[in-house]
Amino acid sequence: MARSPLHSRRQFLQYTALGGAFAGFSLPVLAAQTAPDFREILPGSMTRAGADFSNYGQPSAYEKKVIRWISANSEMTGNGVSWSPLHELQGTITPNGLHFERHHNGVPDIDPAQHELLIDGLVERPLKFTIDALKRYPQQSRISFIECGGNSNSSFRSKPIQTPAGYAHGLVSNAEWTGVAVKLLLEEAGLKPAAKWAIAEAADGASLNVSIPVDKLLDDAMLALYQNGERLRPENGYPVRLLLPGWEGIVNVKWLRQLRLQQTPAMTRDETSQYTDLMPDGTARQFSFEMAAKSLITSPSQGMTLPDNPGIYQVTGLAWSGRGKITRVEVSADGGESWVDADLQAPILDKAFTRFSLPWQWQGQYAVLQSRATDDSGYVQPSREQLIANRGRHGYYHFNAIISWEVYEDGYISHIYPD
Amino acid sequence: MARSPLHSRRQFLQYTALGGAFAGFSLPVLAAQTAPDFREILPGSMTRAGADFSNYGQPSAYEKKVIRWISANSEMTGNGVSWSPLHELQGTITPNGLHFERHHNGVPDIDPAQHELLIDGLVERPLKFTIDALKRYPQQSRISFIECGGNSNSSFRSKPIQTPAGYAHGLVSNAEWTGVAVKLLLEEAGLKPAAKWAIAEAADGASLNVSIPVDKLLDDAMLALYQNGERLRPENGYPVRLLLPGWEGIVNVKWLRQLRLQQTPAMTRDETSQYTDLMPDGTARQFSFEMAAKSLITSPSQGMTLPDNPGIYQVTGLAWSGRGKITRVEVSADGGESWVDADLQAPILDKAFTRFSLPWQWQGQYAVLQSRATDDSGYVQPSREQLIANRGRHGYYHFNAIISWEVYEDGYISHIYPD
Numbered sequence: 001m002a003r004s005p006l007h008s009r010r011q012f013l014q015y016t017a018l019g020g021a022f023a024g025f026s027l028p029v030l031a032a033q034t035a036p037d038f039r040e041i042l043p044g045s046m047t048r049a050g051a052d053f054s055n056y057g058q059p060s061a062y063e064k065k066v067i068r069w070i071s072a073n074s075e076m077t078g079n080g081v082s083w084s085p086l087h088e089l090q091g092t093i094t095p096n097g098l099h100f101e102r103h104h105n106g107v108p109d110i111d112p113a114q115h116e117l118l119i120d121g122l123v124e125r126p127l128k129f130t131i132d133a134l135k136r137y138p139q140q141s142r143i144s145f146i147e148c149g150g151n152s153n154s155s156f157r158s159k160p161i162q163t164p165a166g167y168a169h170g171l172v173s174n175a176e177w178t179g180v181a182v183k184l185l186l187e188e189a190g191l192k193p194a195a196k197w198a199i200a201e202a203a204d205g206a207s208l209n210v211s212i213p214v215d216k217l218l219d220d221a222m223l224a225l226y227q228n229g230e231r232l233r234p235e236n237g238y239p240v241r242l243l244l245p246g247w248e249g250i251v252n253v254k255w256l257r258q259l260r261l262q263q264t265p266a267m268t269r270d271e272t273s274q275y276t277d278l279m280p281d282g283t284a285r286q287f288s289f290e291m292a293a294k295s296l297i298t299s300p301s302q303g304m305t306l307p308d309n310p311g312i313y314q315v316t317g318l319a320w321s322g323r324g325k326i327t328r329v330e331v332s333a334d335g336g337e338s339w340v341d342a343d344l345q346a347p348i349l350d351k352a353f354t355r356f357s358l359p360w361q362w363q364g365q366y367a368v369l370q371s372r373a374t375d376d377s378g379y380v381q382p383s384r385e386q387l388i389a390n391r392g393r394h395g396y397y398h399f400n401a402i403i404s405w406e407v408y409e410d411g412y413i414s415h416i417y418p419d
Numbered sequence: 420m421a422r423s424p425l426h427s428r429r430q431f432l433q434y435t436a437l438g439g440a441f442a443g444f445s446l447p448v449l450a451a452q453t454a455p456d457f458r459e460i461l462p463g464s465m466t467r468a469g470a471d472f473s474n475y476g477q478p479s480a481y482e483k484k485v486i487r488w489i490s491a492n493s494e495m496t497g498n499g500v501s502w503s504p505l506h507e508l509q510g511t512i513t514p515n516g517l518h519f520e521r522h523h524n525g526v527p528d529i530d531p532a533q534h535e536l537l538i539d540g541l542v543e544r545p546l547k548f549t550i551d552a553l554k555r556y557p558q559q560s561r562i563s564f565i566e567c568g569g570n571s572n573s574s575f576r577s578k579p580i581q582t583p584a585g586y587a588h589g590l591v592s593n594a595e596w597t598g599v600a601v602k603l604l605l606e607e608a609g610l611k612p613a614a615k616w617a618i619a620e621a622a623d624g625a626s627l628n629v630s631i632p633v634d635k636l637l638d639d640a641m642l643a644l645y646q647n648g649e650r651l652r653p654e655n656g657y658p659v660r661l662l663l664p665g666w667e668g669i670v671n672v673k674w675l676r677q678l679r680l681q682q683t684p685a686m687t688r689d690e691t692s693q694y695t696d697l698m699p700d701g702t703a704r705q706f707s708f709e710m711a712a713k714s715l716i717t718s719p720s721q722g723m724t725l726p727d728n729p730g731i732y733q734v735t736g737l738a739w740s741g742r743g744k745i746t747r748v749e750v751s752a753d754g755g756e757s758w759v760d761a762d763l764q765a766p767i768l769d770k771a772f773t774r775f776s777l778p779w780q781w782q783g784q785y786a787v788l789q790s791r792a793t794d795d796s797g798y799v800q801p802s803r804e805q806l807i808a809n810r811g812r813h814g815y816y817h818f819n820a821i822i823s824w825e826v827y828e829d830g831y832i833s834h835i836y837p838d
Contacts, residue, residue, distance in 0.1 A: 043533070045674070049496035049624045050525025051653070055486035056516040059475070060657045062531055063650050067474035077468035090645040091560040091597040096514055097475040098649060106469025112481055114462070138733050141510040141764055141774060178510040205468045226509040228647065230517060231482050234470070238479045255464070314557050345560055347766045355560060 059097070068098055069167045078106020078205070081148065084173050086166035086298050086318065092345070092353040093143075094173035096228050101235045102148045102171060104270075105205035108255050112239035115203065117223070121261035124190030131239045134223060137180040142222070142245065143352045145320045147172035147291045149248035149275050152399040155384065160415040165301040168415070169403065172320070174353035177243050178226035182217045182259075195261035199268070200242055203257040210251050210275075211265030212244065216289070220245050223256070246322030246351040247289040248397070250275050280392035291322035293381050294400040295329055295356070295373035306411035309364040315342070316357035321375035325349065328374040329356040335368035335404065335418045336383065342371070367407040368418055385419035478516070487517055488586045497525020497624070500567065503592045505585035505717050505737065511764070511772040512562075513592035515647050520654045521567045521590065523689075524624035527674050531658035534622065536642070540680035543609025550658045553642060556599040561641070561664065562771045564739045566591035566710045568667035568694050571818040574803065579834040584720040587834070588822065591739070593772035596662050597645035601636045601678075614680035618687070619661055622676040629670050629694075630684030631663065635708070639664050642675070665741030665770040666708040667816070669694050699811035710741035712800050713819040714748055714775070714792035725830035728783040734761070735776035740794035744768070747793040748775040754787035754823065754837045755802065761790070786826040787837055804838035 059066065066088045072080030082101040084094055094100075101107075112131045120126035151171035154161040161168050191214065198217055201209040212221075222243040225232060232238040237254030244251050250270065265271070265287070277285035297317040300306060306313060315333075319326045325348050330339035342356035356371065373381045382390070387401040406416040478485065485507045491499030501520040503513055513519075520526075531550040539545035570590035573580040580587050610633065617636055620628040631640075641662040644651060651657040656673030663670050669689065684690070684706070696704035716736040719725060725732060734752075738745045744767050749758035761775035775790065792800045801809070806820040825835040 043529070043622050043676070045527035045529050045622050046624060046626055050522065050527040052497055052525060053487070053489040053491055053499065053501040053520055053522070054654070055489065055501070056478070057487075057518065057520075057652050057654055058516070059649060060531075060651075060653050061528075062657075066649060068472070068476075070472040070474065072472055078471055080472065082472040082474070089648045090558055091595045091648050093512065093595045093647045095647045095649045097477070099476065101472050101476075103469065103472070106471060108464035108469040109480075110462070110464050112479075136733065138776060138778065139509055139735065176510045176512045203462050203464050205465060207465055228512045228514045229508045229510045230478060230485060230514045232479075233476050234479045235473070235476055238481075257462070314555065316558065347768065349766065357557060359557065 066098070068101065076105070078103050081171055083167045084170035085164070086170045086296065087164045087301050088166065089298070092174055092318070092355050093228065094175055096175070096230070096233050096236070099173040099175060099227070099233065099236055100148065100171045102249055103204070103235070104208050107235045108204040109234070110203060110239055110255055115239050115257070117240060117256060118258045119185060119189045119261070120258070121198075122192040122195035122263065123186075123261050124192065125188075127185070127189045129185070131225070134180055134225060134240060137184060139178050139225070140181055140222065141176055141178040143174065143176045143349050144243065144245045145172055145174040145351065145353050146243070146249050146252050147320070149250055149291075149397040152403070153396050155399045155401065155403070156393060156395050158393070160417050162302060162415055164303045165296060165298050169296050171249070174320070175228050177222060177224040179222045179224040179240070179243065182221040182223055182242070185223070186217060191261065194263045197262045197265045199258070199260045199262060199266045200251070200253040200256060201258040201260075202253050203255045208253065208270055209266065209268045210253060210271050211268065212251055214261070216244055216247065244289070246291060248275070248291055251289060275397060277391065277397050278394050288398060291320075292398070292400045293319070293321035293323065293326070293373045293375040293379050295319035295371040295381055296403055297331070297369055297371050297405060300369070300407070300413055301405050302413055302415045304413050306362060306407065306413070309362070309411055311362055313360050313362055314357055315360045315369060316355065317371050319354045319356055319371070319373040320352065321373065321379070322351060323379060324351065324376040326354040326373055327376050329354070330372045331356070331358050332370045332372070333360060333367045336370055336402070339372065362407070364409060366409055368416065369405045369407060370402050372402055383419060384417055485517070487520065495524070497522050500590055502586045503589035504583070505589045505715065506583045506720050507585065508717070511593055511737070511774050512647065513594055515594070515649070515652050515655070518592040518594060518646070518652065518655055519567065519590045521668055522623070522654070523627050526654045527623040528653075529622060529658055529674060534658050534676070536659060536675060537677045538604060538608045538680070539677070540617075541611040541614035541682065542605075542680050543611065546604070546608045548604070550644070553599055553644060553659060556603060558597050558644070559600055559641065560595055560597040562593065562595045562768050563662065563664045564591055564593040564770065564772050565662070565668050565671050566739070568669055568710075568816040571822070572815050574818045574820065574822070575812060575814050577812070579836050581721060581834055583722045584715060584717050587721075588715050590668070593739070594647050596641060596643040598641045598643040598659070598662065601640040601642055601661070604642070605636060610680065613682045616681050616684045617678045618681060618685045619670070619672040619675060620677040620679075621672050622674045627672065627689055628685065628687045629672060629690050630687065631670055633680070635663055635666065663708070665710060667694070667710055670708060694816060696810065696816050697813050707817060711817070711819045712738070712740035712742065712745070712792045712794040712798050714738035714790040714800060715822055716750070716788055716790050716824060719788070719826070719832055720824050721832055721834045723832050725781060725826065725832070728781070728830055730781055732779050732781055733776055734779045734788060735774065736790055738773045738775055738790070738792040739771065740792065740798070741770060742798060743770065743795040745773040745792055746795050748773070749791045750775070750777050751789045751791070752779055752786045755789055755821070758791065781826070783828060785828055787835065788824045788826060789821050791821055802838060803836055
């Protein structure tokens with residue numbers, strides 16, 4: 001097998017410092033030697049005053065194509081999703097305006113001064129909280145991803161979907177959430193020993209409700225009030241949502257109005273007719289809350305064209321795991337025959353996006369780019385073949401297999417199933 | 420001296436678990452025992468479909484008061500600042516719409532397809548970069564604050580200004596920045612040995628330019644292209660800005676069009692007529708780039724009223740240092756007579772906001788709340804008295820002394836100079 005054309009970060013820096021492979025290949029393209037008259041040609045922006053200050057800023061008009069892509073049900077108002085454009089983003093934080101959406105009956109309009117959260121059922125003292133009251137509890141923050149259980153589900157289909165990376169795999173976003181530990185409020189209400197599940201209900205038109213094990217609520221659950229520093233966005237649960245780090249989106253109930261403690265789960269519509277995993281033997285796996293380790297190359301990715309042949313490209317993407325920290329991301333350019341460890345961006349946080357990257361020297365040959373994540377539980381992201389063997393072809397949720405981009409000789413990139 | 424009414428986090432959790440001071444004082448106010456008919460009264464939001472999906476989300480209409488406060492020069496277009504509302508925010512990330520602004524002649528409208536960045540002067544190969552070229556270099560991310568050198572300068576005045584915390588001290592914000600290491604590009608251009616300074620110029624109407632030591636550019640400087648995941652906002656330098664972690668805002672040049680390498684600084688208008696520190700002996704301190712350790716209690720703070728007397732309150736705020744990591748934040752409720760260590764939110768990052776908090780049991784007495792930061796260089800935030808003794812009363816930049824909020828017996832909070 002030929003030496004892999006992927007380079008470790010250290011190799012890349014050596015090449016740069018030595019004026020080697022990187023400079024040799026890419027310098028003429030990435031930067032141009034300049035003409036001496038550059039200073040004389042003043043851009044128009046320097047010849048006039050700019051725009052005024054603003055109370056709340058907006059993206060540049062030149063970035064109008066960087067949007068959430070909406071896939072909504074035309075038969076039911078506000079039922080569907082909008083996808084985060086992960087292929088256009090960098091770093092690890094998802095800006096609030098581009099955090100993915102999943103609603104069952106639209107975004108409710110809730111006056112925070114009127115909203116109340118009830119904790120009742122198997123508790124010593126049923127309690128009702130206003131938003132002002134919740135704001136007075138100790139606040140905690142954590143950077144955490146939320147991923148819809150149905151993210152990437154087009155990959156169960158028999159043919160690979162041809163859409164940009166974010167519009168097939170972008171029902172996942174990552175933000176700094178701030179709020180109150182659920183544990184604190186459950187202790188205040190006084191859990192009865194029989195309380196094993198809580199039924200969380202949203203104040204939306206779908207009356208969405210789901211069952212959540214009390215153990216998770218006592219572990220790391222948060223009543224989130226803030227998202228990236230400011231109050232939650234309406235589409236992310238304003239005025240208060242549940243955050244269950246690492247668990248599928250549906251149970252991170254938005255617009256939360258009630259936690260009712262029970263001995264058993266409620267078997268609600270949203271956890272029986274949906275959000276269960278149909279297995280090859282015809283049974284359905286239920287309460288598969290945890291999102292397993294996953295990764296996605298965001299660039300280069302489907303729909304892009306590599307401009308230089310040959311050329312050096314940065315292979316970069318995101319990895320995350322509902323079980324803990326990402327410990328390793330490997331990248332392959334030959335469809336999984338050989339793998340090279342990517343560089344992981346610090347800080348690596350528990351149940352949060354980790355950015356990986358690796359320089360790749362493309363020689364113009366056909367290539368298949370893949371990434372494979374490992375988390376600190378030792379779990380390794382499976383191939384699509386392995387996932388299908390285990391879960392069958394009729395699944396809809398929890399698709400976390402390796403995603404493959406094929407690079408043609410002309411530089412165009414498309415989605416492929418290599419197995 | 421009486422036992423401090425401030426509680427360590429551990430004590431607070433004990434009180435909660437034991438149903439002690441916290442529950443005893445605050446339970447009746449923070450949460451109400453509920454009536455059994457709660458379930459029957461459905462909020463309006465559950466009786467109808469909500470709003471549709473959106474391509475780019477916006478804050479809730481109920482949060483319209485959470486804005487940047489504009490202080491602009493009516494004599495000159497786009498000259499002034501807008502303040503980040505730190506007293507309304509939580510966590511550590513500043514959302515892009517609320518990142519502070521400082522412009523000298525407004526926000527230029529720059530087409531990224533037309534923009535070029537020139538590196539010239541004392542280099543082997545003058546180079547010109549398009550934005551597309553910069554995007555192809557290895558990207559790095561870091562969460563970092565940027566603080567205007569003039570932040571908090573109203574505190575040099577003889578009387579304490581009475582405005583909300585963010586509108587006196589919010590010319591500082593914190594974001595995840597992503598871009599290219601300046602070092603990489605300087606190496607590609609080939610620095611000549613005599614190159615000790617770079618003159619960085621902006622493509623705005625003010626033709627803002629400043630001198631920057633090459634050592635900083637080779638250390639941790641970044642050409643930032645992304646801010647909290649998405650492309651820079653126009654008011655933050657779109658399409659490309661310089662990020663000099665920990666250094667005063669002015670040298671983090673926005674709308675960057677040129678780095679010209681020189682042997683000496685240029686002594687430009689922006690680094691001679693402004694952004695120097697007038698010292699007590701009449702001389703001016705120049706090139707005081709580094710922002711020293713500082714902290715600010717964001718809540719409770721000026722203009723707020725404590726609703727319960729007595730009551731337990733979360734004292735929370737932000738600390739940051741241009742020299743490194745925050746290692747300690749102490750809080751006082753008696754004007755600096757006694758101090759208690761606050762809890763620091765993880766992860767604690769280099770040259771980034773660190774959130775601190777501490778529960779405070781207010782007994783209804785007159786109190787003066789203060790916070791004091793220490794960084795990993797051992798530097799301790801000075802009192803205002805110490806800062807004035809060292810720097811005089813005619814300063815304008817680099818005010819980093821302890822900020823004090825006085826709490827009246829009726830719960831109202833105002834700004835005070837205690838010394």
